[in-house]
Amino acid sequence: MANKYQAVRLITLLSGLLLGTLVSAELVVEEGFVRKPIPGRSMSVAFMSIRNTGAEDVVIKTAAIEGAKSVEIHTHSHQNGVMRMRQLHSLEIKSGQAVSLEPGGLHLMVFGIKTLPEKPHLTLCDDAKRCFQFPLSVRDLVKR
Numbered sequence: 637m638a639n640k641y642q643a644v645r646l647i648t649l650l651s652g653l654l655l656g657t658l659v660s661a662e663l664v665v666e667e668g669f670v671r672k673p674i675p676g677r678s679m680s681v682a683f684m685s686i687r688n689t690g691a692e693d694v695v696i697k698t699a700a701i702e703g704a705k706s707v708e709i710h711t712h713s714h715q716n717g718v719m720r721m722r723q724l725h726s727l728e729i730k731s732g733q734a735v736s737l738e739p740g741g742l743h744l745m746v747f748g749i750k751t752l753p754e755k756p757h758l759t760l761c762d763d764a765k766r767c768f769q770f771p772l773s774v775r776d777l778v779k780r
């Protein structure tokens with residue numbers, strides 16, 4: 637009787653551990669693209685929607701894009717009617733929510749672009765140093 641009870645407890649413990657691995661952080665990047673830099677320039681921007689489909693909140697600390705030297709997370713803010721860019725050192729995406737990086741708001745500032753592959757990999761790493769990889773597309777500059 638005691639052994640049976642212990643077995644049940646062990647199974648509960650194991651399923652708890654299993655569940656722990658199953659509900660680990662999960663991010664999805666939708667509509668992700670990096671803009672080709674202006675000819676002669678090496679700096680550009682990347683936009684996307686980042687969705688957290690996991691059960692825990694994720695705090696993104698760093699971003700990297702294949703073919704670029706460095707990437708910063710930026711936001712825009714209005715100061716006395718002037719739009720300014722500001723670097724963020726973390727970007728929280730709550731469980732079940734999505735954050736949009738779009739023109740005029742949050743964006744990834746991409747530095748030191750030489751040649752972008754056709755589908756450059758975006759790597760996002762969180763505060764627990766877990767990294768997530770997603771393919772981006774490359775878009776030409778909007779022609780007016």
Ligand SMILES: [Cu+2]
Nearest residue numbers: 710721743745
């Ligand atoms: Cu910026």
